Amino acid sequence: TVFDTYDAIIDASCQAWNNLIDQPETIRSIGMRKWAHVGQLM
Numbered sequence: 001t002v003f004d005t006y007d008a009i010i011d012a013s014c015q016a017w018n019n020l021i022d023q024p025e026t027i028r029s030i031g032m033r034k035w036a037h038v039g040q041l042m
Helices: 006-021 024-031
Strands: none
Touching: 006 024
16 A cells, blocks of 8 residues: 555554454464464563
């Protein structure tokens, strides 16, 4: 996608962020996968 204006970029970014934070269980499940852990586990 090519954006025509700076405001279009900001709007798309805000929409993407809001879509992401509306899915906390999806984010949590991705973060808990074995491959997502780097370094030492506590």
